[in-house]
Amino acid sequence: MELECSDMGTALVVRTRERRLDARLASEFKDRIGQLIEAGHRRIVLSLAGVDFVDSSGLGAIVSCLKKLGPAGDLVICEVADGVQQMFKLTRMDRVFRILPTEAEGVAALSV
């Protein structure tokens, strides 16, 4: 799967360019970000630009990244499409992690 990273110093921006984050990709996604966290990245901005569908497996992958970061880490999500926002709202995950409109705002939120 396609995963791009930009180290902003204060936070790591991770972009997945896949259209669907579902059962097919969830496992790989979880592993790849897990590796980034093990490498020491504790503040992550996850950009879902281009993603128009996240199902329960995809959500599970994001949740496991959140858990892996632990209390010392932080994850914010940005560039969320409407349909995906709906899903986050339904599961109340929008109250579990912060959702910002743009990458810049995401990075800023973690720099505080």
Place this chain on the structure above:
Amino acid sequence: MQPLVKPSPLPAAGMSALHPEPLAAGSSTGAPRILIVDDHEVNRRILRAILSRGGYELLEAADGPAALAAVAQAPPDLVLLDVMMPGMDGYQVCERLRHDPVLSETPVIFLSALDDSDSKVRGFEAGAVDYVAKPFDNSEVLARVRTHLRLRQLNRELRAVNERLVEKQAALDEDLEAAAGIQRSLLPRRAPDVTGLSFAWRFQPCDQTGGDVFDFLVLDREHLGLYIVDVSGHGVSAAMITVSVAQSLRPESGITLRRGEQGPEIAAPAEVLRQLDRDYPVERFGRHFTIWYGVLNHRDGRLRYSCAGHPPALWFGKGRARGLDAGGTIIGLGGLLPFEEEDVQIQVGDRLYLYSDGILEHGPEGQAPFSESRLRDALFAARAASLEESCAAVLSALDQFAPGVKPLDDISLVAIEREPASTPP
């Protein structure tokens, strides 16, 4: 094994190494068995000499019928077949072999003085795998024989692996069918025997096993527990977790019905969710689930519920519909958000619908899905129909919305209606 043809009435010229009973392909010594078919004895002798260096078991036949009898008797691993023979020629023998289900895979190498392209093509069309010209080049003959024997062996091994795979797959399919059966047994078999309520439900797993489960729990004489669970992902592991969660929710398990000092106590919905959240952290199975759980007093219609990241139950009352969405987030995060509760009063004639997001998400790829508004519309349109008919109406609406599109998630729908109390006995 049936012989291909009745053995020739003449004494089988040139037949050797015959046993009274048919042998399995490959000799008892394990060396590959080669049948040499040529009407000239001198050619057979030459080939014997060439092939003797290979350590093969060698059989001979001097004509077509003898060859066919020989292969029936002791199936060879390879046949060296002369084309020009009186009576039945090599092409005819080869074609007969091709049509035999057991022997059709036996490699046949034609031997011929006819070295022209047409003859070779005719040979291949008859089913030969190779063509050697006379006079024979010794090394060439040996090399070709070795190659084709090796190919034959590889094919055999491939076939054996395939057969094992097919067996394994059949066993897996059986297991899956059994798992599906166990899952179906978790769902309500019949409506709970409570006065003042009627029930209907639909369940369509998208695969053989599903990640959804729902049930009605008789907690005491007045109270009914209602739940619907959706485990993340698909496959057998999601299915197994539904079994575990359903088990945990049974009154006997002590979570929905606690053992209190003064007897059994009905646990508050938020408390049930908190306990599940403790028992099923995401790290346990690498999965999470969502749940809507409520306790309904069927005598007076009071409902207390809490919802963990699950689509809100739909409550249809006089003239209005409401989503019951008080609660927290998905089960498994260790209480990151509190599970809030709400109390509502279900009136006689009101309907309550629980469902999972398979309904909301259904639709053709790349387009807006069915979503809650269409579900509400379908249920509202069916408000005068029976409870069963209202469930059928939803399934029908889903089908019309995306004709021919197979749902990518389980479809679950549970309907409860509060009825007028029947006259006391």
